[in-house]
Amino acid sequence: xxxxxxxxxxxxxxxxxxxxxxxxxxxxxxxxxxxxxxxxxxxxxxxxxxxxxxxxxxxxxxxxxxxxxxxxxxxxxxxxxxxxxxxxxxxxxxxxxxxxxxxxxxxxxxxxxxxxxxxxxxxxxxxxxxxxxxxxxxxxxxxxxxxxxxxxxxxxxxxxxxxxxxxxxxxxxxxxxxxxxxxxxxxxxxxxxxxxxxxxxxxxxxxxxxxxxxxxxxxxxxxxxxxxxxxxxxxxxxxxxxxxxxxxxxxxxxxxxxxxxxxxxxxxxxxxxxxxxxxxxxxxxxxxxxxxxxxxxxxxxxxxxxxxxxxxxxxxxxxxxxxxxxxxxxxxxxxxxxxxxxxxxxxxxxxxxxxxxxxxxxxxxxxxxxxxxxxxxxxxxxxxxxxxxxxxxxxxxxxxxxxxxxxxxxxxxxxxxxxxxxxxxxxxxxxxxxxxxxxxxxxxxxxxxxxxxxxxxxxxxxxxxxxxxxxxxx
Numbered sequence: 001x002x003x004x005x006x007x008x009x010x011x012x013x014x015x016x017x018x019x020x021x022x023x024x025x026x027x028x029x030x031x032x033x034x035x036x037x038x039x040x041x042x043x044x045x046x047x048x049x050x051x052x053x054x055x056x057x058x059x060x061x062x063x064x065x066x067x068x069x070x071x072x073x074x075x076x077x078x079x080x081x082x083x084x085x086x087x088x089x090x091x092x093x094x095x096x097x098x099x100x101x102x103x104x105x106x107x108x109x110x111x112x113x114x115x116x117x118x119x120x121x122x123x124x125x126x127x128x129x130x131x132x133x134x135x136x137x138x139x140x141x142x143x144x145x146x147x148x149x150x151x152x153x154x155x156x157x158x159x160x161x162x163x164x165x166x167x168x169x170x171x172x173x174x175x176x177x178x179x180x181x182x183x184x185x186x187x188x189x190x191x192x193x194x195x196x197x198x199x200x201x202x203x204x205x206x207x208x209x210x211x212x213x214x215x216x217x218x219x220x221x222x223x224x225x226x227x228x229x230x231x232x233x234x235x236x237x238x239x240x241x242x243x244x245x246x247x248x249x250x251x252x253x254x255x256x257x258x259x260x261x262x263x264x265x266x267x268x269x270x271x272x273x274x275x276x277x278x279x280x281x282x283x284x285x286x287x288x289x290x291x292x293x294x295x296x297x298x299x300x301x302x303x304x305x306x307x308x309x310x311x312x313x314x315x316x317x318x319x320x321x322x323x324x325x326x327x328x329x330x331x332x333x334x335x336x337x338x339x340x341x342x343x344x345x346x347x348x349x350x351x352x353x354x355x356x357x358x359x360x361x362x363x364x365x366x367x368x369x370x371x372x373x374x375x376x377x378x379x380x381x382x383x384x385x386x387x388x389x390x391x392x393x394x395x396x397x398x399x400x401x402x403x404x405x406x407x408x409x410x411x412x413x414x415x416x417x418x419x420x421x422x423x424x425x426x427x428x429x430x431x432x433x434x435x436x437x438x439x440x441x442x443x444x445x446x447x448x449x450x451x452x453x454x455x456x457x458x459x460x461x462x463x464x465x466x467x468x469x470x471x472x473x474x
Contacts, residue, residue, distance in 0.1 A: 015047070015049065018047060019031070022034070022046075031046075034046035038218070038219065038263065039218040039219075039413050039416060039417065040218045040219060040220040040221075040379075040380070040383050041383075042220075042376070042379045042380070042383065043379075044262075044372070044376065045372070045375070048370070048371025048372040048375060049371050050369055050370070050371055051369050051370065051371045051374040051375075052369065054368050054369045054374050055368060056364055056365040056368045057269050057272050057273060057323065057365050057368065058272070058288045059272055059288050059291075059323035059325070059364070059365065060288070060323060060324075060325045060361075062363075062364035063361065063362055063363075063364065064361065065093075065355045065361040066319075066320050066324050066325055066326055066327050066355070066361060067093045067094040067129055067325065067326035067327070068091060068092050068093050068094065068326075068327065068348065068351040068352065068355070069092065069093075069094040069095065069096045069129075069131060069292070069326050069327060069328040070083075070087040070092040070094075070095060070096065070328065070344065070347070070348055071096045071098050071104075071328055071330070071331075072084050072087070072095050072096065072097050072098065072110065072118065073098035073105065073108045073109050073110065073338070074108070074110075074338065074445075074447065075100065075108055075109065075110070075111070075447060075448070075450050076447070077110070077111070077114035077117040077118050078117065080110055080114075080118045081117055081118050081119070081120050081121070081122075083344070084118065084119065084122055085121055085122065086341070087344070087348060088122065088128060090345070090348060091348055091349070091352045092128075092348055093127075093128055093129070094128055094129035094130070094131060094326055095122070095128065095129070095130055095131070096131045096132075096133060096294075096328050097110060097115075097118070097130060097131070097132050097133065097141070098110065098133045099111075099112055099132065099133060099134055099135050099137070099138035099141060100135060100137065100138070100450040100452060101135030101136065101137050101138070101450070101452045102133040102134055102135040102138070102170075103133065103166070103169055103170070103173050103208055103210060103211050103214070103466070104133045104210060104294065104297070105133065105135070105450070106297065106334065106466075107449040107450065108338050108447065108449060108450055109133075109135070109450055110138070110141075111138075112137070112138035112139075112140055112141035112144060115141055115144045115145060115148065116144070116148055119145070119148060124145070124148070124149045124152070124154050124159045125149070125154040125155055125158040125159055127158075127160075128160070129160040129161075129162065129202075129326065130145065130159075130160065130161050130162070131161075131162040131164060131292060131326065132145075132161075132162065132163050132164040133164055134163070134164045134165060134166065135170065135452075136167075136170055136177075136455065137452060139165070139191065141163075142161060142163035142164075142165070142191075142195050142204065143191075143194070143195060143198075145159075145161060145200075146159070146161070146195060146198040146200045149200065150198070156198055156199035156200045156201070157199060157200075157201050158201065159200050159201060159202070160201055160202050161200050161201070161202040161204075162202050162203050162204070162206070162252055162290075162292065163192075163195055163202065163203070163204035163205070163206075164204075164205075164206045164208075164254075165188055165191055165192060165204055165205045165206070166205070166206045166207070166208050166229075167181075167184050167185075167188045168181065168229050168232060168233075168397055168398060168401075169206075169207075169208045169211050169229065171184075171398070171401065171459075172211050172401055172463070172464045173211050173463060173464055173465070173466065174455060174457075174463060175457070175460060175461055175462060175463030175465075176457035176458075176459045176460035176461055176463075177455070177457060177458075177459050178455065178456050178457065178458055178459075179458060179459065180398070180458070180459050181232070181396075181398030181399075181459075185232070185235075185236040185239070186236065186239060186240060188205075188233075188236055189233075189236040189237045189239060189240040189242075190240060191204075192204045192205055192237055192240075192242075192250055193237070193240050193241070193242060196242070196250065203249065203250055203251060203252040203290055204250050205230075205233045205237065205250055205251045205252075206251070206252050206253065206254050206292075207225075207226040207227075207229035207230040207233065207251065207252075207253050207254070208226070208229075208253075208254040209222040209223070209225055209226040209253070209254060209255045209256060210254060210255070210256045210294060210296075210297070211225070211464050211466070212225045212410060212464060213255075213256035213258075213296060213297075213298060214256070214296075214297050214298050214464075214466035214467065215407075215410050215411075215414060215464040215465055215466060215467065216298060216410060216411070216413055216414025216415075216417055216418075216467065216469070217409075217410040217413055217414070217464075218410075218413045219263055219266075219267045219380055219384075220380055220383035220384040220387055221384075221387065221406075221409065221410055221413065222255065222256065222267070223267065223270060223271055223274060223380060223384035223388075224384045224385075224387035224388040224390075224391060225391075225397070225406075226253050226254075226255070226271065227274055227275070227278060227384065227385075227388045228388055228391040228392065228396065228397035228400070229397050230251050230253065230275070230278070231278060231392075231396075231397075232396055232397050232398065233247075233251050234247050234248060234251065234282070237250060237251075244282060244283075244284065245284060248279060248282075248284060248287075249287075252289070252290040252291070252292060253271060253275075253289055253290065253291045253292065254291075254292045254293070254294065255267060255268060255271065255291060255292075255293050255294075255319070255324075256293070256294060256295070256296045256297070256298075257293045257294065257295055257296060257315040257316065257318055257319035257324070257327070258295070258296035258298075258299050258311070258315050259296075259299060259310075259311040259314040259315055259318075260318075261314055261317070261318045262318075262372060262373055262376060263376065263380075264315060264318035264319055264322060265318045265319075265321050265322035265367050265373055266322070266367075266373050266376035266377040266380055267322065267380060268291060268293070268318075268319055268322030268323050268324055269322050269323060269365070269367060269373070269377045270377045270380040270381045270384065271289065271291060272288065272289055272291070272323060273377070273381050274381055274384060274385060274388075275289040276289075277385070290325050290326075291323065291324055291325050291326075292324070292325060292326040292327075292328075293319040293324040293326065293327045293328070294327070294328045294329075294330065295311070295312045295315040295316060295327075295328070295329045295330045296311075296315060296330075297330065297334075297466060297468060298466070298467065298468055298469050299311050299315075299428070299468070299469060299470075300330060300334055300335040300468050300470070301335060301428055301430060301431045301468070301470040301474070302335045302336055302470065302474050303430055303431045303435060303436070303439070303470070303473075303474060304429070304430025304431065304434075304435065304436045304439050305332050305333055305335065305336060305430075305442050306332060306430075306442070307429050307430040308330075308332035308333075308334075308335075309332045309346060309350070310429075312329045312330060312332065312347065312350060313350050313354070315329075316329050316350060316351055316354055317354055317358075317360060320354060320355075320360050320361060321360060321366055321367060322367065323365060327351060329347040329348075329350055329351060330347065331343035331344050331346065331347045332346060332347070332442070333442045333443070333444050335468060335470075336442060336444050337444030337445065337447070338444055338445040338447040339444060339445070340443055340444060340445050342443075343442075343444075391406065401461055402459065402461050403461075404461055404462050407461070407462040407463070407464055408462075410464060414467075417469055418469065418472060421469060421472075421473070422472075428469060428470050428473070431470045431473050431474065432470075432473055
């Protein structure tokens with residue numbers, strides 16, 4: 001194909017010419033003032049040249065779409081079943097079963113005892129994926145799903161289940177557990193091994209970075225947390241007689257995506273590089289990690305909630321371009337209550353438009369070679385790896401949580417974010433800037449929040465508590 005040189009009639013652009021224009025605009029002020037810093041202290045330059053030696057980062061199959069996940073979280077099983085069927089009939093390719101008390105339930109969620117009713121009419125072997133967001137109260141849900149598939153005569157290898165066992169995540173968010181990780185680790189690994197023995201296809205343990213993101217943490221903190229969590233799960237699973245190579249196939253990741261487009265893209269890309277480094281250090285040949293994503297809870301607002309649609313659109317696009325394998329978009333009214341059908345439809349259609357009309361998945365790793373994103377990816381890798389080493393030096397993630405230093409570091413970043421919002425250096429459109437004084441209240445479903453019994457704790461420490469950044473301003 002003949003190359004179309006559309007810019008041949010324009011003078012060649014150069015960094016020197018740009019610097020000359022910048023110097024004129026700055027009137028002698030230093031160029032450094034155009035640089036910005038992330039909450040990890042990473043410098044973002046105003047202009048980058050192409051990274052010509054960069055290669056693509058292996059992720060999902062080139063040209064293949066990410067899975068469009070829709071949350072199923074209505075406490076009433078019949079209503080949840082209606083939601084599930086409607087989502088699949090209208091374009092969703094995966095369901096995220098959100099159980100009450102899980103990290104992403106936000107006050108609602110399913111009861112695991114009613115899972116058969118929730119999945120009534122859902123063909124588990126038809127190519128859709130089922131991802132579970134588990135709580136300690138719902139730890140039996142994956143086994144129930146496997147048993148349901150068996151009762152229906154489904155080929156277990158065609159049932160795609162991401163079970164989502166995440167005991168360390170629940171410990172981190174609840175600030176402790178009934179037993180130490182030394183006791184819980186083999187117990188957790190036993191659940192994973194038993195589920196694997198059913199022949200059901202999928203990954204069963206998740207390192208969920210949303211716990212850090214929801215608590216206000218930085219991108220590197222989220223990455224170092226999921227690395228430390230996944231390594232702990234590898235060790236536990238290997239400890240019950242599963243080979244390390246098989247163990248790594250049972251683990252997947254979950255990250256938060258927000259409207260910081262370039263940082264979100266860099267974060268998803270960085271996780272793949274970091275996990276490949278862990279695999280190499282473990283004597284394994286790296287294989288692409290499975291990364292599930294969700295739009296960020298902490299950036300959701302109650303005021304002018306329609307702006308949440310824009311934040312979610314940018315977050316989904318950034319995560320998809322960064323290589324996410326599956327994405328769930330929070331409906332725009334999530335902070336107000338349980339979203340209705342219209343809010344859910346918009347969340348689903350946001351992804352459908354980005355995939356089927358904007359074709360964002362057609363290019364593998366489109367950020368490869370972008371000087372700015374390659375630089376951010378490399379800097380996030382370095383910062384996250386250093387923090388991961390600190391957690392390992394502390395004895396692993398469980399020990400680090402008990403010592404409390406990691407939670408303090410996350411809390412410091414959250415405090416800095418809130419302060420930046422107060423001072424106007426950061427902004428939440430519709431809340432801290434441009435408030436809509438005449439907004440029409442958005443509708444949500446009339447559903448009671450789920451109340452769970454307080455969990456007894458023999459091991460207690462400071463929790464990584466989820467919170468929306470808009471709360472102090474609402």
